[in-house]
Amino acid sequence: MPELFAKFQNEFIYTLAALIFLIVFRFILTTAANRVGKKSNINLARVQLMVRYINFLVFFLAIFTLLLVWGVQVRDVTLVFSSVFAVIGVGLFAVWSILSNITSGVIMFFSFPYKIGDEIKIHDKDFPVIAIIEDIKAFQIHLRTSEGELITYPNNLILQKAVSLVKKDAFIHSDEGKDAL
Known part of the structure; x- marks a missing residue:
C-alpha cells in the first residue's frame, strides 16, 4: 500500500x-x-x-x-x-x-417578479388567465382561478407571455385564496 x-x-x-x-x-x-x-x-x-x-x-x-x-x-x-x-x-x-x-x-x-400567493393575469389572446399563483415547480406553474380550477401553465410559456400583477399576496387578502389552499 x-x-x-x-x-x-x-x-x-x-x-x-x-x-x-x-x-x-x-x-x-x-x-x-x-x-x-x-x-x-x-x-x-x-x-x-x-x-x-x-x-x-x-x-x-x-x-x-x-x-x-x-x-x-x-x-x-x-x-x-x-x-x-x-x-x-x-x-x-x-x-x-x-x-x-x-x-x-x-x-x-432568479428573476420572476411574482411570488406564490400573488394574483396575476396572463395576457394570452387565445386563453387569457386570471389566477393566484399556488406553486412554482421545475416544469410548470400552478395557478388557481377564482372558480377553484387548477391550471398548470408551462414555465416556458409564462416567460413568453405578458403577465401583469392583479393583487399582491392574494392568499392573505382574499377569502377565496384561503379556501383554495
Whole structure:
C-alpha cells in the first residue's frame, strides 16, 4: 500500500485538492441560492430545486476534474462527454420542451417578479388567465382561478407571455385564496 501511495502521490494530492475545491464551490453556490431565496422571499421548494441543480453541476465537474487528474487525456474526456451529450440531445430532441421548461424554471427562480400567493393575469389572446399563483415547480406553474380550477401553465410559456400583477399576496387578502389552499 505505501508503494501505491508513493507511485500516485501527485494524483492523490491533486484529487484531494480538487475535492476540497469542489466542496467549497458547492457550498458557495448553495449559500448564494439560499441567500437569494431568503432575500427574494422565494418558496423553500424552489430553493431546494436550485440546490439539486447545483449538486448535479458539481457532480459532473467532479467527474471531469478527477478524470483529468488521473491521467485521462482531454481529447478522450471531451470525446466521451460529447458522445454522451449527442446521444442525450438526440434522445431528448422530441421532448425539447422539457429542457425549455427546466431552463425557464431556473430563470424564474432568479428573476420572476411574482411570488406564490400573488394574483396575476396572463395576457394570452387565445386563453387569457386570471389566477393566484399556488406553486412554482421545475416544469410548470400552478395557478388557481377564482372558480377553484387548477391550471398548470408551462414555465416556458409564462416567460413568453405578458403577465401583469392583479393583487399582491392574494392568499392573505382574499377569502377565496384561503379556501383554495
